[in-house]
Amino acid sequence: MGRRAAVWVALGLLQLVVVLTLALAGPDDSPHRAPIRIVASPVVAAALVDTANALDGTPFSARPLATAAQARASVTSGRSVAAVVVDLRNEKDVLYLASANGEDLNRAIVREVALVEGAYGRRADVRDLVRADAGDTDHQRVYLLTGLAVATGLVVAMVSTWRRGPRSETLAAGARRLVVNGAAAVVVGGVLAAYASHSYGTGLAVWWLVAALAIFAVSSATYALESLFGVVGIGVAITVLVLAAAPLVTAAHPLLLPQPWAAITPWLPHGAALAAGTSQAYFGADQVVRPLAVLVAWSVLAVLTSIVARRERLRAATT
Numbered sequence: 001m002g003r004r005a006a007v008w009v010a011l012g013l014l015q016l017v018v019v020l021t022l023a024l025a026g027p028d029d030s031p032h033r034a035p036i037r038i039v040a041s042p043v044v045a046a047a048l049v050d051t052a053n054a055l056d057g058t059p060f061s062a063r064p065l066a067t068a069a070q071a072r073a074s075v076t077s078g079r080s081v082a083a084v085v086v087d088l089r090n091e092k093d094v095l096y097l098a099s100a101n102g103e104d105l106n107r108a109i110v111r112e113v114a115l116v117e118g119a120y121g122r123r124a125d126v127r128d129l130v131r132a133d134a135g136d137t138d139h140q141r142v143y144l145l146t147g148l149a150v151a152t153g154l155v156v157a158m159v160s161t162w163r164r165g166p167r168s169e170t171l172a173a174g175a176r177r178l179v180v181n182g183a184a185a186v187v188v189g190g191v192l193a194a195y196a197s198h199s200y201g202t203g204l205a206v207w208w209l210v211a212a213l214a215i216f217a218v219s220s221a222t223y224a225l226e227s228l229f230g231v232v233g234i235g236v237a238i239t240v241l242v243l244a245a246a247p248l249v250t251a252a253h254p255l256l257l258p259q260p261w262a263a264i265t266p267w268l269p270h271g272a273a274l275a276a277g278t279s280q281a282y283f284g285a286d287q288v289v290r291p292l293a294v295l296v297a298w299s300v301l302a303v304l305t306s307i308v309a310r311r312e313r314l315r316a317a318t319t
Contacts, residue, residue, distance in 0.1 A: 029108060030057050030059045030108055030111075030112060030256075031059045031060070031081075031105060031108050031109060031112070031253075031255040031256055032057075032058065032059065032255055032256070032257070032259065032262035032263070033058055033059070033060065033061040033255070033262075034059060034060055034061065034081050034082070034105070034109060034255045035060075035061050035063075035079065035080040035081060036052065036060050036061070036062050036063075036080055036081065036082045036083060036084065036109070036113075037062070037063055037064070037065045037070070037071050037074050037075075037080045037082075037083040037084070038052070038062055038063070038064050038065065038083070038084050038086070039064070039065050039066070039067060039068055039070070039071045039083065039084070039085040039086065040064070040084075040085075040086035040087075040088075041086075041088070042064075044086055044088070045064040045086070046064070047120075048062070048084070048086065048116060048120075049062045049063065049064055051116050051119060052112075052116050055112065055115065055116070059108070059112045060112065065083070068085045068094075071083035071084075071085055071096060072096055072129060075096045075097065075098055075129050075130065076098070076129050076130055076283065077283055077284060077286050077287065078098075078278070078279050078282070078283030078284070078286065078287045079286075079287065081097070081098065081101050081105065081109060081255065082095060082096060082097050082106075082109045082113065083095075083096040084096075084113060084117075084124060086122070091123075092122070092123050092124060092125050093117065093122055093123070093124040093125070094124060094125055094127060095109075095110065095113055095124040095125065095126045095127070096127050096129050097109065097110075097126055097127070097128055097129070098128065098129055098130035098131075098282070098283075099128045099130065099131050099132045099137065100130040100131065100132045100139065100278075100281070100282035100283070101130075101253060102132075102137065102138040102139065102252075102253045103137055103138060104138070104252065104253065104256055105253040105255060105256055108256065110126060130282050130283065132282070133199075133200070136199075138253070139277075139278050139281060139282070141196070141199055141200070141281075142196075142274060142277040142278050142281055143274065145192050145195070145196055145211065145273075145277055146214065146270050146273045146274045146277060147270075148192060149189070149192060149211050149214035149215050149218070149270075149273055150214065150218050150241060150269065150270050150273075152184070152185075152188050152215045152218075152219075153185075153214065153215045153216070153217065153218025153219040153221075153222065153241075153269075154218060154219070154222060154237070154238060154241065156180075156181060156184045156185075156215065156219045157181075157218075157219040157222035157223055157226075157234065157237070158222075158234060160177055160180060160181070160219075160223075161226060161234060164177065174306060174307070174310065177223065178220070178303065181216060181219045181220060181223070182216060184215065184219070185211075185212040185213070185215035185216040185219070186208075186212050188211070188215060189208055189209075189210075189211035189212030189213075189214075189215055190208055190211075190212070192207070192211040193207035193208035193210075193211050193212075194207075196211070196277070196280075196281070200280070200281040200282075202280055202281060203280075203285070206276075206280045206285050206288060207277070207280060209292065210273055210276045210277055210280065210288070210291075210292065210295075211273075213273075213292060213295040213296065213299065214269055214270070214272075214273035214295060216295075216299050217269045217295045217296075217298040217299045217302070218241060218269050220298075220299050220302035220303055220306075221237060221241070221269070221298055221302040222234060222237035222238075222241075223302065223306050224301075224302040224303070224305035224306045224309070225237045225240075227305065227306040227309035227310060228305070228309050241269070241270075254266065254271060254274065254275070266291070266294070267294055268294075269294075269295060269298050271291075271294075272291035272292070272294035272295050272298075273291065273295065275287070275288075275290075275291040276288040276291035276292055276295075279291075
């Protein structure tokens with residue numbers, strides 16, 4: 001077996017081991033810094049926020065709000081995953097959730113909120129503000145679309161490499177590769193967007209933008225790694241992107257992923273696409289700007305990396 005073949009086999013085995021390990025381990029039982037909001041009198045709210053943020057494992061990132069209407073709006077827009085409204089005139093408080101966030105996450109939040117409430121001798125009634133579609137309790141269709149976008153980006157890059165080689169030696173060739181990349185992202189992204197728009201009954205344009213940017217970000221990142229490492233860059237890209245997206249195997253909410261994935265997933269292409277898709281599917285388009293910006297940043301940095309790598313190769317060849 002040649003050295004290059006051995007490297008490919010090793011990379012494939014590494015991916016398989018990590019994916020299987022995550023699939024068997026499953027998500028964590030507690031969330032990681034889940035954004036929640038608390039409405040109560042200033043003194044009570046301050047105490048509850050401090051208690052929630054001091055829980056072992058930091059399951060919550062709690063902040064106070066002034067009114068119950070603000071709390072409901074925070075959950076329905078996706079800015080927070082839960083909100084507790086405390087009224088000391090009543091025996092029970094109200095815990096607002098969104099079943100669209102998934103059963104596992106909500107179950108974990110209810111359990112952790114009960115710990116905070118129990119410390120003060122309180123209980124909470126649970127109310128669902130954003131119901132999941134039938135058959136999509138854990139937004140599985142968004143996970144599927146995200147996985148297809150990542151896979152498409154990798155396939156586009158590999159087909160281009162097979163036909164034209166791992167590197168573009170001229171600016172014109174690099175520009176043509178980017179045009180082909182963009183065209184594939186637009187066409188395949190449009191197909192995925194049409195399915196998502198029909199499935200969730202939401203606008204086509206945002207879905208199209210999310211899918212196309214996800215495909216372009218993944219394929220251009222693969223090109224960038226090929227510019228740095230040659231054909232081996234495909235193996236590096238597959239390893240990085242597959243290992244980074246391995247938590248998709250569990251279909252767990254990102255807030256339930258084990259560390260370090262819980263922290264880094266929102267800043268990776270598949271995590272950004274997942275966040276934007278979930279927001280568009282259930283919470284409106286208010287929360288898609290940040291994940292779309294992440295996808296744009298990946299695309300821009302990848303293109304710049306390819307340009308700089310080509311310049312350095314030319315400089316090295318002339319010295």
